[in-house]
Amino acid sequence: MSTHHRNENLITLIDPEQFRRFGGWMDKPDDLQPELQDDVSADVIVVGAGFAGLSTALELTARGAKVIVLEQEFAGFGASGRNAGYLAGSMGLEFELFVSRVGRERAKQIVRFYDTGVPYVEKRLIELGIDCDYNPSGLIRAAVHPSQEKRLRKSMEVGLDLGSVTRFVDQAEMRARGIPPAFLFGCTQHGGTLDPGKYVLGLRRAAIQAGVKLYEQTPLLSWSEGRTITCKTSHGSASAPIMVLATNAFTPQLGLLRDKVAPFRVSAIETRPLSAKQLSSLGWQGREGIVTPHITMESHRLTARNTLVLTTKQLSYVYGSKTPNVPDASAYRALGQALHERFPTLRGLGIQSCWSGYVSMAYDALPVVGATGALQNVLYTAGCAGHGVATQSLMGLLLAERISGVENPLMEALHHKTPSMLPEPLQWCAMNVGLVAAKALDEWTNWRALQRRN
Numbered sequence: 001m002s003t004h005h006r007n008e009n010l011i012t013l014i015d016p017e018q019f020r021r022f023g024g025w026m027d028k029p030d031d032l033q034p035e036l037q038d039d040v041s042a043d044v045i046v047v048g049a050g051f052a053g054l055s056t057a058l059e060l061t062a063r064g065a066k067v068i069v070l071e072q073e074f075a076g077f078g079a080s081g082r083n084a085g086y087l088a089g090s091m092g093l094e095f096e097l098f099v100s101r102v103g104r105e106r107a108k109q110i111v112r113f114y115d116t117g118v119p120y121v122e123k124r125l126i127e128l129g130i131d132c133d134y135n136p137s138g139l140i141r142a143a144v145h146p147s148q149e150k151r152l153r154k155s156m157e158v159g160l161d162l163g164s165v166t167r168f169v170d171q172a173e174m175r176a177r178g179i180p181p182a183f184l185f186g187c188t189q190h191g192g193t194l195d196p197g198k199y200v201l202g203l204r205r206a207a208i209q210a211g212v213k214l215y216e217q218t219p220l221l222s223w224s225e226g227r228t229i230t231c232k233t234s235h236g237s238a239s240a241p242i243m244v245l246a247t248n249a250f251t252p253q254l255g256l257l258r259d260k261v262a263p264f265r266v267s268a269i270e271t272r273p274l275s276a277k278q279l280s281s282l283g284w285q286g287r288e289g290i291v292t293p294h295i296t297m298e299s300h301r302l303t304a305r306n307t308l309v310l311t312t313k314q315l316s317y318v319y320g321s322k323t324p325n326v327p328d329a330s331a332y333r334a335l336g337q338a339l340h341e342r343f344p345t346l347r348g349l350g351i352q353s354c355w356s357g358y359v360s361m362a363y364d365a366l367p368v369v370g371a372t373g374a375l376q377n378v379l380y381t382a383g384c385a386g387h388g389v390a391t392q393s394l395m396g397l398l399l400a401e402r403i404s405g406v407e408n409p410l411m412e413a414l415h416h417k418t419p420s421m422l423p424e425p426l427q428w429c430a431m432n433v434g435l436v437a438a439k440a441l442d443e444w445t446n447w448r449a450l451q452r453r454n
C-alpha cells in the first residue's frame with residue numbers, strides 16, 4: 001500500500017470540528033476561582049496549577065505553610081489536563097543517554113526517582129479520595145515489527161542494570177492476554193492508566209479544601225527578586241519569601257530556562273465509544289496501556305468510557321519556544337493512520353475529539369529542577385517530557401521537603417548540569433531536522449509492519 005493511499009483513507013476521518021481547546025478529558029471548571037485583584041502575601045507562591053504546582057501546594061500546606069497558587073487559565077489547562085493518563089515509571093527512558101551524562105550510580109538514583117512516582121501517586125489517590133478511573137493494569141512497551149526487538153531488549157538490559165524492573169512479554173503471552181495482534185511482543189512494568197482530567201481536578205479540589213489560595217485566570221507577568229519576591233499580575237500582586245515556578249513548557253516564555261528546555265507539542269485523538277461487539281472482538285481484557293518503541297513512540301489505550309485514546313507519534317516544535325493553543329492537523333492525521341494500522345478490525349470507527357498540549361524536554365532528556373536568583377529562592381521544575389503524571393506529582397513532595405529544609409536523596413540525584421540549547425534560528429532548524437529524521441525512520445518501521453501483515 002502506498003503512503004499516498006494510506007493518507008487518503010484518513011482525510012475523511014479527522015474533522016477540524018473535533019478540536020478540543022482544553023483537551024478531551026475536562027472543561028473549564030464551573031467554580032472557576034477568582035482572579036487576583038489585590039495585594040496579597042503568603043509563605044510560598046506557586047505559579048502553575050498542573051500536577052507539579054498543585055502537588056507542591058498540597059504538600060506545603062500539609063507542612064503548615066500558607067500557599068498562594070497563580071494560574072494563568074485554570075487548573076489542568078496545561079499538559080496535566082491533556083495527557084494520555086499513563087501513570088508510568090522508568091519504562092522506555094533514555095537509559096544509555098542518562099549513563100553517559102551522569103554516570104551509572106546517579107543514573108540508578110534517577111531511575112529510582114521515576115519509579116517512586118508511581119506508588120506515590122497511587123498512595124495520594126487514596127489519601128486525597130480522588131476517583132480518576134485508575135486501572136493498575138501495568139503498562140506494556142510493545143513492538144509492531146520484529147526489527148524493534150533489538151532496541152527493546154537493549155533498553156531493557158540497560159534499564160535492568162539501573163534498577164528498572166521490567167519483564168519481557170513474548171508473543172504467546174501477548175496473545176493469551178488478548179493484546180491486539182498488531183502488538184507483537186514487549187516488556188511490561190508497573191503503573192497503569194487514569195483519567196488525567198479527573199486526577200488534576202481532584203488535586204484542585206483537595207488544594208482548595210486544604211486552604212490553598214488558588215487564583216485562576218491570573219497570569220504571572222513579572223516578578224522582582226530579593227528577600228521577598230513580588231509577583232505582578234494584571235490587577236494585583238502576590239509576595240512571599242519563596243516562589244516555585246511549576247510552569248513546565250511555558251517557562252521559557254517567562255524568560256527562564258530558555259537555554260535549558262524546549263517545548264514540544266504532543267497531540268492526541270480519541271475515538272467514539274466502541275460498541276460491546278467491537279470491545280469483545282478486541283479482547284484486551286486487562287486494558288493495559290500500550291506504548292511502542294518507535295523513535296517517537298505511539299501510545300494506545302482504552303478509557304473507562306470505552307473509547308480509544310492515541311497520542312504522540314508526531315511531535316512539533318514552534319519557533320522561539322512558543323506554545324500556541326492551536327490544532328495540529330498533520331499530527332491528528334498521523335494518529336488516525338496509526339489507529340487504522342494497529343486496529344484494522346475497527347475500520348470506520350469515528351474520531352470524537354482531537355487536541356494538543358506541550359511538554360518540555362532538555363537535550364539530555366533528564367528532569368530540570370533547581371533554584372535561581374541571587375538568594376536562590378526561585379525554584380523551578382520542568383523537563384519530564386512524557387513522564388510527568390508520576391514524576392511531576394512526586395516533585396511536589398520533593399519541592400515541599402526542600403522548602404522545609406530537608407533534601408530528599410531523590411532530589412539530590414537530579415542535580416546535574418543541563419546542556420545548553422541553541423539560539424534561534426539554529427534551535428528551530430536542529431529540532432526540525434531531528435523530528436523529520438525520527439519520522440522517516442518510524443515510517444519505515446510502519447511500512448515494514450504493514451508489508452508483513454498484508
Ligand SMILES: Cc1cc2nc3c(=O)[nH]c(=O)nc-3n(C[C@H](O)[C@H](O)[C@H](O)COP(=O)(O)OP(=O)(O)OC[C@H]3O[C@@H](n4cnc5c(N)ncnc54)[C@H](O)[C@@H]3O)c2cc1C
Binds near residue numbers: 221
Ligand atoms: C498529549 C500529551 C500526552 C501525554 N501523555 C503522558 C502520559 O501518558 N504519561 C505521562 O506521565 N506524561 C504524559 N504527558 C506529559 C505530562 O502531561 C506532563 O509532563 C505533566 O502534566 C507536566 O505537569 P506540570 O504540572 O509540570 O505542567 P503543566 O501541566 O503544563 O502545568 C503548567 C501550568 O502552568 C500554567 N502557567 C504557565 N505560565 C503561567 C504564567 N505565566 N502564570 C500563571 N500560570 C502559568 C499553565 O497554564 C499550566 O496550567 C503527556 C503530555 C501531553 C501534552
